[in-house]
Amino acid sequence: MKTFINVQDLGDLKKALAEAAEIKADRFKYQHLGRNKTLLMIFFNNSLRTRLSTQKAAINLGMNVIVLDVNAGAWKLETERGVIMNGDKSEHLLEAIPVMGSYCDLIGVRAFAGLKDRDYDYAETVLNQFIKYSGKPVFAMESATVHPLQAFADLITIEEHKKVQKPKVVLTWAPHCRALPQAVPNSFAQWMDAAEDIDLVITHPHGYELDPAFTGNARIEYDQRKAFEGADFIYAKNWSCPGVANPQDYGKILCEDMDWTVDSAKMALTNHGKFMHCLPVRRGLIVTDEVIESEDSLVIPEAANREISASVVLKRMLESL
Numbered sequence: 173m174k175t176f177i178n179v180q181d182l183g184d185l186k187k188a189l190a191e192a193a194e195i196k197a198d199r200f201k202y203q204h205l206g207r208n209k210t211l212l213m214i215f216f217n218n219s220l221r222t223r224l225s226t227q228k229a230a231i232n233l234g235m236n237v238i239v240l241d242v243n244a245g246a247w248k249l250e251t252e253r254g255v256i257m258n259g260d261k262s263e264h265l266l267e268a269i270p271v272m273g274s275y276c277d278l279i280g281v282r283a284f285a286g287l288k289d290r291d292y293d294y295a296e297t298v299l300n301q302f303i304k305y306s307g308k309p310v311f312a313m314e315s316a317t318v319h320p321l322q323a324f325a326d327l328i329t330i331e332e333h334k335k336v337q338k339p340k341v342v343l344t345w346a347p348h349c350r351a352l353p354q355a356v357p358n359s360f361a362q363w364m365d366a367a368e369d370i371d372l373v374i375t376h377p378h379g380y381e382l383d384p385a386f387t388g389n390a391r392i393e394y395d396q397r398k399a400f401e402g403a404d405f406i407y408a409k410n411w412s413c414p415g416v417a418n419p420q421d422y423g424k425i426l427c428e429d430m431d432w433t434v435d436s437a438k439m440a441l442t443n444h445g446k447f448m449h450c451l452p453v454r455r456g457l458i459v460t461d462e463v464i465e466s467e468d469s470l471v472i473p474e475a476a477n478r479e480i481s482a483s484v485v486l487k488r489m490l491e492s493l
C-alpha cells in the first residue's frame with residue numbers, strides 16, 4: 173500500500189478487519205517489519221489521539237518515529253506555487269517535502285481544510301504534493317477532506333460492538349461554536365457505505381449535505397429524531413457547510429440550533445444504541461454529560477482502536493517497501 177486516503181486503498185474490508193483483530197490480540201506480532209525503518213509524522217494542526225496512537229502503532233511495529241509540528245519550530249511553509257515569497261513564510265513546501273522525504277521511509281500528514289476555498293481543499297492540494305514530491309508512501313492523518321485512520325477505527329469499533337448482523341448506523345450533525353472540517357463525516361460515510369452489512373442514515377439540518385462522492389447509498393433524513401428511531405449506533409459530529417448546493421456557503425456555520433445536541437431523550441428513541449464520537453468533543457454542544465458518560469458511550473474504546481487501525485495501515489505500508 174503506497175497511499176492511505178480512501179477506503180479502497182485497503183482493499184477487501186473483511187480481510188482488513190480480520191487483520192485488525194489479529195493485531196489487537198497480539199500487538200507486537202509484526203515487530204520485525206519496522207526494524208531500521210523510520211516514520212515521519214508531520215502536523216500542520218493540533219492532535220492528541222492521532223499523534224499518540226500512530227506513534228504507538230509504529231513502536232509496536234519496531235519503527236523509529238520522528239514528529240514534526242510545522243507550527244512549532246519549523247520554518248513557516250508556503251503551500252501555493254507561483255507566489256513571490258516576501259511575506260512571513262520562509263520556505264516552500266516544494267523544497268521542504270523532498271527534504272523531509274529523504275529522512276524517512278513512511279510519511280503521515282495532518283493538514284486540515286482551510287475552509288476558505290472549496291476547490292483548493294477538495295483537490296487535496298497539500299496532501300497530493302506530499303504524494304508527488306516526497307518519494308515515500310504517504311498516509312492521511314486527517315487531510316483536507318478525509319480522516320481514514322479514524323473511520324477505520326470506527327468500523328473496527330462497530331464490528332466489535334454490533335449485536336445484529338446489519339446494524340443501523342446514524343451519522344448525526346450536532347452544533348459547535350467553531351467551523352469544523354468535513355473530513356471526519358466524509359470518511360465515516362465513505363467507510364460505512366463501503367462496509368456491505370451496515371445500514372447508514374445521515375441526519376443534518378438543510379444545507380449541510382455532504383459531498384455525494386462520500387455518502388454513496390446512505391439515506392438522508394432531515395428529522396433527527398426520526399433518524400434515531402431503532403438505531404444501533406449514533407455517531408455524532410459537527411461539520412461546517414460542505415458547499416455542495418451553494419458553493420458560496422462553503423466552510424460557514426449555517427445552523428446553531430441546540431435542539432441538535434445528542435441527549436438522553438433522543439438516545440431513548442434508539443435500539444439501546446451506542447454513542448460514538450471521534451473526539452475531541454465539546455460537551456454541552458455536541459452531546460450531554462449524561463450520554464457521553466453513560467454505559468452506552470463507546471468514545472474511549474473507539475479512541476483506543478486508533479492504535480489498531482494505525483497498526484494495520486503501517487504494517488501494510490511496511491510490507492510494500
Ligand code: AN0
Nearest residue numbers: 352353355356450451452
Ligand atoms: C477536528 C475536526 O473536526 O476535523 C479534528 C477531529 C478529529 N476537530 C476540531 O478541530 C475540534
Ligand code: CP
Nearest residue numbers: 219220221222450451
Ligand atoms: N480523533 C482524532 O483524530 O483526534 P486528534 O485530533 O486528537 O488526533
